[in-house]
Amino acid sequence: MFNRFQFLFQTNTSREKQMRAAINQKLIEMGERERLKELLRAKLIECGWRDQLKALCKEVIKEKGIENVTVEDLVAGVTPKGRALVPDSVKKELLQRIRAFLAQHST
Amino acid sequence: SQPRTASHPDSDAGSVMSPAGCSHVNGFKVDNWKQNLRVIYQCFVWSGSVETRKRKAKSCVCHLCGAHLNRLHSCLHCVFFGCFSKKHIHDHAKNKRHNLAIDLLYGGIYCFVCQDYIYDKDMEQIAKEEQRKAWKLQEFCKTSGIGEKYSMWEPTKRELELLRHNPKRRKITANCTIGLRGLINLGNTCFMNCIVQALTHTPLLRDFFLSDRHKCEMQSSSCLVCEMSQLFQEFYSGHRSPHIPFRLLHLVWTHARHLAGYEQQDAHEFLIAALDVLHRHCKGDDNGKKANNPNHCSCIIDQIFTGGLQSDVTCQVCHGVSTTIDPFWDISLDLPGSSTPFWPLSPGSDGSVVNGDGHPSGATTLTDCLRRFTRPEHLGSSAKIKCSGCHSYQESTKQLTMKRLPIVACFHLKRFEHSAKLRRKITTYVSFPLELDMTPFMASSKESRMNGQYQQPVDSLNNENKYSLFAVVNHQGTLESGHYTTFIRQHKDQWFKCDDAIITKASIKDVLDSEGSTHKRTQ
Numbered sequence: 001m002f003n004r005f006q007f008l009f010q011t012n013t014s015r016e017k018q019m020r021a022a023i024n025q026k027l028i029e030m031g032e033r034e035r036l037k038e039l040l041r042a043k044l045i046e047c048g049w050r051d052q053l054k055a056l057c058k059e060v061i062k063e064k065g066i067e068n069v070t071v072e073d074l075v076a077g078v079t080p081k082g083r084a085l086v087p088d089s090v091k092k093e094l095l096q097r098i099r100a101f102l103a104q105h106s107t
Numbered sequence: 108s109q110p111r112t113a114s115h116p117d118s119d120a121g122s123v124m125s126p127a128g129c130s131h132v133n134g135f136k137v138d139n140w141k142q143n144l145r146v147i148y149q150c151f152v153w154s155g156s157v158e159t160r161k162r163k164a165k166s167c168v169c170h171l172c173g174a175h176l177n178r179l180h181s182c183l184h185c186v187f188f189g190c191f192s193k194k195h196i197h198d199h200a201k202n203k204r205h206n207l208a209i210d211l212l213y214g215g216i217y218c219f220v221c222q223d224y225i226y227d228k229d230m231e232q233i234a235k236e237e238q239r240k241a242w243k244l245q246e247f248c249k250t251s252g253i254g255e256k257y258s259m260w261e262p263t264k265r266e267l268e269l270l271r272h273n274p275k276r277r278k279i280t281a282n283c284t285i286g287l288r289g290l291i292n293l294g295n296t297c298f299m300n301c302i303v304q305a306l307t308h309t310p311l312l313r314d315f316f317l318s319d320r321h322k323c324e325m326q327s328s329s330c331l332v333c334e335m336s337q338l339f340q341e342f343y344s345g346h347r348s349p350h351i352p353f354r355l356l357h358l359v360w361t362h363a364r365h366l367a368g369y370e371q372q373d374a375h376e377f378l379i380a381a382l383d384v385l386h387r388h389c390k391g392d393d394n395g396k397k398a399n400n401p402n403h404c405s406c407i408i409d410q411i412f413t414g415g416l417q418s419d420v421t422c423q424v425c426h427g428v429s430t431t432i433d434p435f436w437d438i439s440l441d442l443p444g445s446s447t448p449f450w451p452l453s454p455g456s457d458g459s460v461v462n463g464d465g466h467p468s469g470a471t472t473l474t475d476c477l478r479r480f481t482r483p484e485h486l487g488s489s490a491k492i493k494c495s496g497c498h499s500y501q502e503s504t505k506q507l508t509m510k511r512l513p514i515v516a517c518f519h520l521k522r523f524e525h526s527a528k529l530r531r532k533i534t535t536y537v538s539f540p541l542e543l544d545m546t547p548f549m550a551s552s553k554e555s556r557m558n559g560q561y562q563q564p565v566d567s568l569n570n571e572n573k574y575s576l577f578a579v580v581n582h583q584g585t586l587e588s589g590h591y592t593t594f595i596r597q598h599k600d601q602w603f604k605c606d607d608a609i610i611t612k613a614s615i616k617d618v619l620d621s622e623g624s625t626h627k628r629t630q
Contacts (some may be wrong), residue, residue: 020175021168021173024164025164025165026164026177027515028154028164028167029157029160029161029164030160031160031245032512034245035245069221070222071215071223071224072222072223088358096584
């Protein structure tokens, strides 16, 4: 019984992976990924997220010193907080947009 | 900057990374490397064409684990894609001794010897060019009219010099009041002051003047654009005492004689006259393009304020349409309460009230006024138009719509009625919103309605026709004796009332409850 459950669970995650890859491919092929990136960029600037991230980056640079800091230091120091700071409204809007795109281009 | 050493068994002892790049790219920069790098950018980073996008979609996955996320990088020395987050590209670099990789999301070049992204001048140049090329191929570039991808300002050598010699800096915080300054009333000059406040708070105009973009070609010292430039310097100087605009007033009297004298003038007339003189004095700024199209040159005034109004005259007999497009700087709207009937909004109803949207219950809105402005209007049997289709005079309907929207839209509510019988002020309250969508009034919307096309629901993601209120000019009093004041928006949501020399903080409610003779919105 236990093994069967595990098996089913694994199949679903691999299908999920396949689906993600297929969606990503479609988004790139139709140029929608670029459009979404531009939309996201504009939204994140508008809501002040980019300024917040800039401030966080400055903190990391102060900590490590400008001569020694690497991009990796910034990525590691800023990513978790950065992800958390994205407003729900922006996430909602992007998801809506992706859903609409998929509905239009369902195979 | 201090040299950083990296420990890699095959690197030269004491390899140096400078902020401009590293020496490890030298192994890569051989033979036809520039073209190879371009191809990598075109195919895998910024894919502009359909073919390259298809290829990117198919091939850009990690060769070790198949993932398409995880900060995928491509090796610069061979065809290998690997995750950065899972270190798959790092393993490849170590095993094959391929030192360089490129980030497929942002195009940055990573050096495994220096263990950081590097900024090689030649490679950056190629990256910039390829990004620009791909941007131009994007469809949204063509529809939105943004021809060029935004790139951050970088100071020139001269500008760096100036910055070094002038170390004093002014910091703009969220609450600072820079840009706010009162204007002394020089004798019934509030009609000028109120418009000046609106203009000095027009963001694009402010940016144009504060970045010194005006090149004066006028011989005398009577250039209004130069004076405008001076005015911006005064407003953003940080001085808190009110400014005395005597030079501006003198120039206005010189160039717009009909506004001279100490009587009360009309603020809307002043706005149009001021825009006209500024447009004429911008001779040096448009590279001689004015000669080609006197109605829409590329001076800053036209770029910001000029829109296109489409007028369609439809013959009632043959239904042929004659279309003209005229430039406009403002939209003058009739109000209910004037001697010309406001309601109904559709033709042929002979003054009977229309139900539904047209029914005048509650306050009139700006949208009502715009709907009236763009309604089809039956021109009547006494105003027949010569129809080129019928070759005779026929009755027709006329309709106005927006062909091209300006960046800053000025709405003028016609409160002053000057008809043969009476001169009076219409005080009917008209409510206006903070955000306005002009889509329903566009010529393109009218076309899709007529073609029976499905009217797209107002697309919240498409901001092309959306406007944000930033200035409201109000007139208090009567036609004979009155006073102009202006509400302006500072930063994103702070409003101030400008009453000649006195500036006070205002609430959004104050602004929206006001009469609003003229208000301006920016896209």
